[in-house]
Amino acid sequence: MAGLREIQNRIKSIQDTRKITNAMYMISSTKMRKAKQDLENTEPYFYTLQSMMARLLRHLPDVSHIYFEDEASEDAKMENTDKKKIGLLVVTGDKGLAGAYNHNVLKLAQEYLDDQENEIELFVVGELGRQYFMGQHIPIQENFQYTAQNPTFSRARWIAEILLGKFLSGELDEIDVIFTRMENSMTSNAEVRRMLPLQRPPMPKIPIDVRQEEFRTVPDDKSVADSIVPNYITGFIYCALVESFCSEQNARMQAMESATNNADELLHDLGIMYNRARQAAITQEITEVCSGARAQKKKTT
Template sequence: MANAREIQSRMNSIKSTMKITNAMYTISSSKLKKARKALTDTEPYFYALHRTIGRIIRHTPDIEDPYLDTRPEIRKEDRKIGYIVVTADKGMAGAYNHNIFKLAQEQIDRGGKPFLFVVGDLGRQYFAKKGIPMEQNFRYTVQNPNMSRARIIEEEIVEYFLSGKLDEVHLIYTRMVNAMKMEAEIIQLLPIPRQRMTQAIPIDVHLEEIAMKPSPQAVINSIVPNYIAGFIYGGLVESYSSEQNSRMMAMQAATKSAQDMLDELAITYNRVRQAAITQEITEVISGAKAQKKKRKKA
């Protein structure tokens, strides 16, 4: 059994670690509130774009547009599929990164010719070790997501799609369901899925006619880039919020474990200290008895 000094040293080390985990919990809590507020402030605008695109498709179901082109002539195994994978820049966030890696790997294994656009340092390190092709110049942090970064990503992705370098584009991110539950999700960005855009509008509900000038194609071409940028921004903020929430939960669990260890060590320390005191008393009594016997013999 360790002596009292070793146990006390270990307790002090655990207390220092608890200060770090508590600080990380507080920081993540602050970042989470800020990110959720930013998303709440911008959501109405992008939902409006979603509804507008849905109405255009509903009023002109036969519309042909590059953003809606599913390229059915390309076989499944030959389709070039791009995945925007949103990971974290650092760990200590529970299973957050693992769930994203698992979902991305499942999609890659489904076939086609996958090509990754990875946001976050941990993701780039992971897929580099796996030898999975990535866009090497696509290096963006996930810290403090903003609309400017989302637009830069959108412009690059759209250029790949319209030029034929990619036939599909999907976003893999983490959605924050509630304070206790986060889910890794995948959603198709390009080509724009007609069914998803119109399913929110029941087919038997009449909507007033809308004028689209100079043409429905021109209106869609003007709206879609903003819509995709908004979707990417939403994915970045949701993922960032989920990361911070996962880190809060992980730090809270770590702090609780540290406290449990302290409680156990405190009991052990008291036992060791009591044993040492008992031993000292025994030695004093034994010494006193020996001195008494010695005086009697003298």
């Protein structure tokens, strides 16, 4: 059995660690509430943009635009070159101690890179993502620092301008994003989503007797797409940053709560062990005193 001093040191060490994990849990819960509020404020705007993009693509099936997926142009690109140039935006965190949050994102990104035969340009949000790809000797085109812990619309617009500039100049043929989407307060999933070019939805079969809505673009189709799509991409990136931040804080809350509970269990077990060792030491002292007294009594007689 371990000595009293050793058990006391272990108890003090675990108590200090428990204070840290409990404080981190409280900090993450505060950040989580703020991030959830930001997400709730963002979702109506983002969903409205998504609905408008779906309407635009549905009502303008024959419009050719660089932002819209065109099967003919895709086939021509595949004939001219065997590889497409894909820009991949990976959203990770700046800090660890968040369970499997960063691991899931980086694992999905590594699987994406391994499966792709195309040329990939990496755009990374988060310090842990930068460290991982640098450790794997994978070149990074752009690293957006100080964004994972402070997702704002201005930072999302800055990222969107860089990606759109490369897409419009022809440096990139496709833009994908890997981020963590928050399903609910307990579940978050890392996923890959394409941002550009926008995929046209399948044309639904509309009965003849159903009146269709009138859809006009002013001044013309191209101008409307040039105005809406950049805002849609900015909103998409901002929503991805906020959802990832929410997921990170949620994962850190769960990890710190689990660590605190484990510390409580360890303290309980060590308390029992300490009491047993203390009782054993007291019993031994009593036995030694009784033995000494008995020996002294025999000596006097």
